[in-house]
Structures are given as structure tokens and as C-alpha cells.
Amino acid sequence: MTPRADRQDTAQQEKFRHRTHRAGQRSQVWVAGPDLSSPHLLFETDEILIEAPNWTRDGRHLVVNGEGAAWTLDVHHPEQGLERIVLDPPVSLNNDHVLSPDGEHLYLSATDTHIYRAALTGGPVTQLTPNDGKRHFLHxxxxxxxxxxxxxxxxxxxxxALAILNPDHTVTVLDTGSGHLDGPEWSPDGSWIYFNTEAFTTTPGHAQIARLPDGGGPLQRLTTSSTVDWFPHLSPDGRWASYIVFPSGTTGHPADLPVEIRLVSVDDWDQPVQSYSLFGGQGSLNVNSWSPDSARIAYVAYPIES
Known part of the structure; x- marks a missing residue:
């Protein structure tokens, strides 16, 4: 059994450093969907290790992070490569970023453990989380x-803990039980918050997908599996969800493992309508990567040439 402190120290190190490729490794951005027969390789690079794609509201670009910066990738012209979003000051990002519903702003988790907001086009950056001595990881x-x-x-x-930053800058902490959690994210209608949690087990690291009502309430378990299930993301139309599956016994969400991306109907989380095996983990599906039309997801694989 790995002590929780050791596991969390490892998680801390992953949050505070910028990943780089291993020898022979590259980043591949794949596009898939519930009605697509097979995934499509959109872009790959061995120059920058990129993570956590999410779609812009107009469906034309993906936003990723790499080397502590945010980048855009033109979905229709990926051969043009990555274009950096220039921030002022140049906040050092970790792997979590989400777009505002109006598509105009980018919310960013930084390696100083604060959350920031900037225009999607770049420019001035505003710190949003309080200087309360705590660490804040956006989802x-x-x-x-x-x-x-x-x-x-x-x-x-x-x-x-699951924390909510309110419009008046106060913080509300919701009761999700004693287990570690990650990846909190609202349903499209705002009525639920989805996340992965260890609340249902005494086995270290055995995360499962759950949700609770917005504002708090009893947890509802959505997956019951022997695997370690992380980062649930609902499609904009609320019909589909994606999540990443780590091998049984995994603690945290480490990099460089054989993992699986699953697409499911929100009515049955244990029966995938599509599944994709890949070498990855950390960075592959940290943030909501559904396209605005709910037809596609993007994810990142990190193959290593032998």
C-alpha cells in the first residue's frame, strides 16, 4: 500500500513541473466520436509535449498546453502547427484549462497553484483565487x-476538497465524503457536478465516476468497475460522456501507461459505445474536449518508438 502522503507528493510534483517527451516519444492529437467508426490522427509533434485539448466554441480550434504555455491548433489546417497564446504576465500553466461558456475567455490553472483568467486571444491575466494559503486546481x-x-x-x-469560487469571490466547499476527488465539472444544464472520487472504496487510488447535485447533496455513483476511472466530461447536448480508464491498482493519474478512453451514454456509464486504447494518461483527457456539436472529442496519446 502506498501512503497517501507519498501519492500526493507525486501528484504535487506532476502539477508543478512541465512535462517533456521521453526519448523517442511524441504527442499525438486524435479526434473520435460516438458515431465515428475509428479515431482520426489530427496532429503530432515531437517538439513540444502537449496536453489537455479543449474545443473553441466556434469549433475551429483546439486549445492545448505545453511548456507552461497555452497554444491553439487549427482543426481544419493542423499542418499550420501550434500558435502560442501570449499572456501578460506569462503565467506558467499546469495541465488544466477551460473556456468560458461565451467562448471569449480562458480559465487557467498555474504552477503557482492559483487560477487565472485571460482573453482567449491573449493579453492581460487576472488572478481569481484568494491568497488563502491553499492550492487551487481548476476543472x-x-x-x-x-x-x-x-x-x-x-x-x-x-x-x-470540491470547492466552488462564487461571483463575490467567496469559496463554498461541498461535502463529497472522505475520499480524494478530482475533475469536478458541471453538467450542461448546471444541475449536477461530475467528478472522480475514491469515496466508494478503502483501496488507495481506486477512483470511480460520481456526481452530486449543484449546491451539494448525496453522491450518486456512476461507474462500478475494477479499473481506475478519471475525468468525466459531458457533451454539450448532455447525451454523451467521456472518461479515461487507468489499470487497476493505479494511484493518481500518472503519465505513460496503457489506458483507455471511453465514450458512454449518460444513461449507462459502464457500457461504452466506443473505446480507444492508447499509451498515455496524464494529459490525455484532463479537460472537457467535446466539440460544440457534441459529435467529436479530442484526446492526446504519447507513443514511444522502440
Whole structure:
């Protein structure tokens, strides 16, 4: 059994550093969907290790992070490569970023463990989280754009908490039980918050997908599996969801493992309508990567040439 403090120290190190490719490794951006017979390789690079794609509201670009910066990729002309979003000051990003519902702003988790907002076109950056001595890891923005959902960590020897940053800059912490959680994200209608949690087990690291009502309430378990299930993301139309599956016994969401991306109907989370095996994990599906029309997702694989 790995002590929680050791597991959380490892998670802390992953949050605070910029990943780079291993020898022979590259980043591949794939596009797939519930009605697509097979995934499509959109873009690959061995120059920058990129993570966490999400779609712009107009469906024309993906936003990714790499080397501590945010980048855009033209979906229709990926051969043009990555274009950097220039921020002022140049905040050093970790792997979590989400777009505002109006498509005009980017919310960013930084390696200093604060959350920031900037225009999607770049420019001035505003710190949003309080200087409260806690660590703040972004994952969701409410459908009305007024609140942020994030994981709040006092210290890495204890589980993270589900925190909501309100419009008046106060913070509400919701009760999700004693297990560590990650990836909180609202449903498109704003009535639920989805996340992965260890609340249903005493086995270290055995995360499952769950949800609770917006504002708090009893947890509803959505997956019951022997695998370690992380980062649920609902499609904009509310019909589909994606999540990433780590091998049984995995603690945290590490990089460079054989994993699986699953697409499911929101009516049955344990029966995938599509599944994709890949070498990846951390960075592959950290943020909501559904296209605006709910037809496609994007994810990142990190193959290594032998």
C-alpha cells in the first residue's frame, strides 16, 4: 500500500513541473466520436509535449498546453502547427484549462497553484483565487459562466476538497465524503457536478465516476468497475460522456501507461459505445474536449518508438 502522503507528493510534483517527451516519444492529437467508426490522427509533434485539448466554441480550434504555455491548433489546417497564446504576465500553466461558456475567455490553472483568467486571444491575466494559503486546481466553469469548480488542497497529506469560487469571490466547499476527488465539472444544464472520487472504496487510488447535485447533496455513483476511472466530461447536448480508464491498482493519474478512453451514454456509464486504447494518461483527457456539436472529442496519446 502506498501512503497517501507519498501519492500526493507525486501528484504535487506532476502539477508543478512541465512535462517533456521521453526519448523517442511524441504527442499525438486524435479526434473520435460516438458515431465515428475509428479515431482520426489530427496532429503530432515531437517538439513540444502537449496536453489537455479543449474545443473553441466556434469549433475551429483546439486549445492545448505545453511548456507552461497555452497554444491553439487549427482543426481544419493542423499542418499550420501550434500558435502560442501570449499572456501578460506569462503565467506558467499546469495541465488544466477551460473556456468560458461565451467562448471569449480562458480559465487557467498555474504552477503557482492559483487560477487565472485571460482573453482567449491573449493579453492581460487576472488572478481569481484568494491568497488563502491553499492550492487551487481548476476543472469546471458553470454554464452561466459565474462560478468555477476546482480541487482545493490544504496539504498533500490529505484528500482534496470540491470547492466552488462564487461571483463575490467567496469559496463554498461541498461535502463529497472522505475520499480524494478530482475533475469536478458541471453538467450542461448546471444541475449536477461530475467528478472522480475514491469515496466508494478503502483501496488507495481506486477512483470511480460520481456526481452530486449543484449546491451539494448525496453522491450518486456512476461507474462500478475494477479499473481506475478519471475525468468525466459531458457533451454539450448532455447525451454523451467521456472518461479515461487507468489499470487497476493505479494511484493518481500518472503519465505513460496503457489506458483507455471511453465514450458512454449518460444513461449507462459502464457500457461504452466506443473505446480507444492508447499509451498515455496524464494529459490525455484532463479537460472537457467535446466539440460544440457534441459529435467529436479530442484526446492526446504519447507513443514511444522502440
Amino acid at each position: 469546471g466553469v458553470s454554464p452561466d459562466g459565474r462560478r468555477l469548480a476546482y480541487v482545493q488542497i490544504d496539504d498533500f497529506s490529505r484528500p482534496g
